[in-house]
Amino acid sequence: MNTLIKPALRQLKRYPVFSLINLGGLAIGIAASFILLVYTQRELSTDHHFRDADRIARIGTDFFQLGPFAFSQPMLRPLAIASCKDVEDATGFDTKSDPVRTNRQDRAFTGIISYLIDSSFFHVFSHEAAAGALPQNGLAPGQAILSASQAQKFFGGKQAVGQTIYVGKDLTPYTVVAVLKETFAKSTIDPQLLLPQPRRTAEETSSWWNVKTYNYVKLKPQGSLAGLNAWLERLRQKVVYPASGSTDTYAQWKTKGTSVFFYTEHLTDIYFHSNLKFDDNPGGNLTQVQLLSAISILLILLAIINYINLVTARSSIRAKEIGLKKTFGAPRRTLIAQLLKESLLFSTLAMLLSCGLIQVILFLYQYSTGAALTGPIPFLSANYLWLILFSVAIGLLAGIYPAIYLTGFRAGLTVRSTAGSGRNTPRLRNSLVTLQFAIAIGLLFVSLVVYSQLQYMKNKDKGFRSDGVILLQDVQALNNLDITRKFQTLRHLIDQQSQVTSTSLCAGAPTGSTLMRGSYRTAAMQKEVLLQTFPVDERYITTLGLHLTDGRNFDKNLLSDTNSLILNESAVAAMGLFKPIGALLNGSERVIGVVKDFNYTSLRDKIGPAVLRFSPQGNSILAIHIAGGHPAAFLDWLQQTEQNILPGENLETSFIDDNFGRLAAKEKLLGQAISFFTVLAILLATLGLIGLTLFTIERRTKEIGIRKVLGAGNGNILRLISGNFIRLALIASAIALPLSWWLIHRWLDNFAYRVTINAGLLLLTEGLILSIAFIVIGALTLRALAANPVKNLRTE
Structure with a gap:
């Protein structure tokens, strides 16, 4: 030596x-x-650490050409377990973001994604416990499981098992029964908080156009993705098609954009190769x-x-x-x-x-x-x-x-x-x-x-004013009249702030998570086309700084504008309109203006056709443009004010330019x-x-x-x-x-x-x-x- x-x-x-x-x-x-x-x-071994990962697959869906979506119908899980010979087990979980407290009087932790799991979650995904024991037949009401990082955030060095957390504006108590073991492996299934899945409503288990659940199946050792796809096609023909009430034959119905489609993919392919929308986790590159x-x-x-x-x-x-x-x-x-x-x-x-x-x-x-x-x-x-x-x-x-x-x-x-x-x-x-x-x-x-x-x-002209535009969203405003009125009250207070130049109530904004498409056709067209639709009020163009190239803006004092549309330049081309102003779509909807094309998705994608529809009522997104001053001071005021007017509501606040940053x-x-x-x-x-x-x-x-x-x-x-x-x-x-x-x-x-x-x-x-x-x-x-x-x- x-x-x-x-x-x-x-x-x-x-x-x-x-x-x-x-x-x-x-x-x-x-x-x-x-x-x-x-x-x-x-990166390359993402999700491979799960036991039998090569036998786990996800089912996505699409209809009205809005998707394809990573989530699908809640009733797929029990149907797959009961009637698909290739499936050994299946699980479906929903996700939500609610504030969490460790004490009723303490300040809430926000931005936490909860998984609402069923009884088969741990049958499909082989997580391990760092503390406590994982219930193999699902969580009982009032029980919760934390990730190791969330347990550390909530309780520091204290033992998390046995502690109580309070979730949502109702401060629903949950007892922590286990803490997930943290691994170096990367996964698209990465829960921060697991809660028991509430009982499904009749509407959730009957409508094939209601999608909210991430459905995963575990195939039998002899099962295959081809077998799962064949079962989904039979389900589509025997169950989904009759439920649609369509007068078309099945051969005609299944090719239409209004039909229901299913997509399957192996768990280990999702991270790099999935193109489905609203994925639970951002994919890899x-x-x-x-x-x-x-x-x-x-x-x-x-x-x-x-x-x-x-x-x-x-x-x-x-x-x-x-x-x-x-x-x-x-x-x-x-x-x-x-x-x-x-x-x-x-x-x-x-x-x-x-x-x-x-x-x-x-x-x-x-x-x-x-x-x-x-x-x-x-x-x-x-x-x-x-x-x-x-x-x-x-x-x-x-x-x-x-x-x-x-x-x-x-x-x-x-x-x-x-x-x-x-x-x-x-x-x-x-x-x-x-x-x-x-x-x-x-x-x-x-x-x-x-x-x-x-x-x-970062600096490209996106066709609208992204700097200084804040989006404030309250999803409860869609179906709660009392919250809608309070949301309007909040808007009036915001309008009075010196920093605010304009606000707009809408149901869709660039980089937003809300997708809405409508079918449109002219009298000369043989078939309708589906266009991205933004329900907006009369101040939308001003607030976002869209460029009106022809025609006029919406006018809330004109009753006829409730049936009026403003198209972007790509929509004009897609509809084949040489003189768009005054053109009628769908027989009665009149085009009153044209705006310059604007990016509403990632810059990887070419600008698509879009329609602004005048709809000042029932919108859940408030777009706010602030000029000069101190945005941080305004945001502090906004947070305090919204808690006074809408206590316990989980309002999502974001800057449009930050949203574009997340897309990139x-x-x-x-x-x-x-x-x-x-x-x-x-x-x-x-x-x-x-x-x-x-x-x-x-x-x-x-x-x-x-x-x-x-x-x-x-x-x-x-x-x-x-x-x-x-x-x-x-x-x-x-x-x-x-x-x-x-x-x-x-x-x-x-x-x-x-x-x-x-x-x-x-x-x-x-x-x-x-x-x-x-x-x-x-x-x-x-x-x-x-x-x-x-x-x-x-x-x-």
Whole structure:
């Protein structure tokens, strides 16, 4: 063991700068790439931790072309258990967001999503308990289960089991009977609070157009998704079609948009591949995972290149040692084994250093971006066992070429030679340096394009005024006359505030969670079309700042406007209206205006046809535009006022621009991750450049001294040292920029509205990389030039 450790430690001690550069670069590469690999593994294994996850499937539905929805009809569960031969068990849960208190007088916790579960929830989803016991036949009335994070939030270090929580405006008491065990695994089934499902009403169990339940089935070992789909088709024909009361034949009915459709998907496919609306959890982005996993490979490749370059660059020092050992009879395989052991020892030291760096990088990422990439990776977890294997593999990969290269010299030549460099070494080193530059340039260019796209999405004219528009929603106002009147009272008080320029009561707003479609047709059309519909009042256009391009706005004093419509430009085109003002739709609804197209969904989607329908009564969303002043002060006043007027009501408050931000959350995460790890990639490339520059200067110290004595200027010597590196950087640019341009274009193709890649981004990328190279090489060269050349020449 001493014969392995002593030579390695001797190298570290004799050449501390090179050793620290190599060790630091390898440790950063191992830590950063390991974090990204953990992220990739966690994303790709979402929901796989459930027992029999491959046999769990979800049923979604659609009708009136409003969906498809991730939730479906409540009666599907009992029907599936009773009559589908492919189903072993099934569960259906509803979700709601109610304030929760741990004491009747305490301030409520808000934003908590409750799962209302049935008796089969834990038969399908194999959760485990950290405290208490999970009731395998469902929760009894008055019982509740908390997630570990919610238990910590509610009760701190106190035991949660046995405690009482109070849910909703009625302060319904529930006793906590268990706490779910927290795992590092990611899941789309991630309840914060589980409550017993209330008894279904007759309407909920009879109408196929009432959807609110997330239905999951567990297939039998011999069952299949095809069998489930066949059963749903029979159900559609034998049960749903007769209940529709349609006069069409089944063949005609099932193809119409007003029909009921079912969609099934495996649980393990939902996170990446589901396109259903109102998913319980936001899905993942497979392109993002693929990009970040590719970056992890590039990061460790940069670290390996650094190691190979710096080891082979100093081959003249080790070549004499190897040559002497070969002269005294040491076989080549023994020498290769020794060098590989040294490389493994080096990678082990780097791994130990990376254990701390992993936590540092995770902290810096969360501090700089405000978001967690993987969540904490606890010490002594199974992930760190993989880190050991990962580091061993890196040590072997990084050490194999230097070991073969250094033991390949002829013994007599290496003992006599002062160079020890093989003929092909500069060529290989130049290739590796070019690859380093190409990786850094490609990542930097991709990072700049992603950042530009995010800024474009943030600043794009969306066709309406999103800045300063607040949405206040009360879902109870739809079916409670008393709450509706109080909601109107709240609006009048809001209108009196000096910051408020306009308010509007509506039933739909851009980025809102409410979907409403209506069927429209002209007299000349053979078939109606379904258009996104926004029931609004006469102040909607003013409050949101929509641009009226033709016709007029609604007028509450005109009785005829209760049957009037305003279309957006896409709806005009979809309806084929050359002169839209005055056109009649559905026989009696008159078009009185046209507004400019506006984005009401994600910028990934092209603007669709939309209709504003005059409907000033019965709306549950209040749009408020505030100008200037302090939004925080207004929101504090609003919260206090709404509690005075509507005590116990759970009003949802959001800014429209924040809602757009949530729609772009995946792109934002991708941009943050690419930017952060691009900085690490440039740092790794810079460390390698520092090491090679120091080596070049060290080898040419006497040459530099002679040139200075003979009158060469600093600029000439700087060009001498930097010329080869700059040439390699330009070659790398010619390779990396076209390839990264092609790859990032594929990502941009996912957006209906996207930034245009221009020459400015290419020049900026090139300028930044060359500037970094010039600064590093220039600083080190000027430091060497500051030494007395005569002193260096005296050693000759």
